[in-house]
């Protein structure tokens with residue numbers, strides 16, 4: 001593990017409140033399973049510094065590159081990422097040693113006056129720059145016989161909620177997991193059913209990453225792994241990768257199950273205006289290996305591509 005047992009394990013983390021909360025929880029769990037002290041090492045990423053919209057920065061990896069560089073340089077022993085921010089390609093020198101049990105995967109609405117999505121007035125201004133959310137929220141609104149205006153916003157969770165508190169927006173849409181992790185989950189005025197809005201692949205789940213050569217640490221961190229979460233997220237990410245889409249593309253996916261030993265993978269892509277969505281699902285036994293989980297995701301991607309998914313994603317830079 002790169003150091004003597006009495007020395008702290010170094011956990012590389014972003015500085016944001018969300019990242020610090022995620023890292024704090026994982027640090028505590030790692031302390032519990034290893035008996036070793038864990039020290040948080042703060043690292044600034046380009047995604048934290050830049051004021052550009054994520055779609056303009058070019059999507060994948062803006063939050064993780066600096067953390068990975070620190071791992072490869074040996075400045076930290078392990079790092080915690082939000083899985084939905086992690087590119088689907090895995091560098092050879094790093095491994096995801098654990099995917100702990102996933103939090104609530106849903107998107108949440110934080111609206112003025114306690115409004116639910118259904119209660120939003122026609123023409124409501126809703127803060128989100130995510131193509132995935134825009135496509136599905138526009139379609140959801142249309143099904144309710146109204147229009148919403150999606151307004152691209154950036155910033156951390158607190159900043160986004162402030163747009164609503166200041167009266168600049170009627171609502172913002174955020175990951176429920178993020179709200180919960182920073183202790184603001186009770187401010188959600190609606191939790192969006194995954195029947196209406198599928199989350200980003202991996203949303204609500206964390207990746208604990210370390211050097212592929214650090215076998216002792218991989219074994220220790222592995223005790224935090226939740227195999228069901230790993231199977232689900234692997235299938236969702238296989239779908240995303242097979243659709244050749246980055247994290248800023250309008251792709252939603254969720255693998256879950258109501259029936260024991262069965263996993264249902266749902267996927268969606270759409271046009272940003274929500275006028276066309278390709279939404280499909282496939283069901284099979286809970287994958288028992290990486291290969292089985294990958295196969296589940298690829299199978300659904302093939303069906304979605306056959307239904308014209310690729311054409312819909314072409315306009316993602318709009």
Ligand SMILES: NCc1[nH]cc(CCC(=O)O)c1CC(=O)O
Nearest residue numbers: 082084174175177178203204205
């Ligand atoms: N893209 C930013 C990001 N990355 C992870 C989360 C929330 C926590 C998670 O999904 O694990 C968020 C904020 C949001 O989308 O509201």
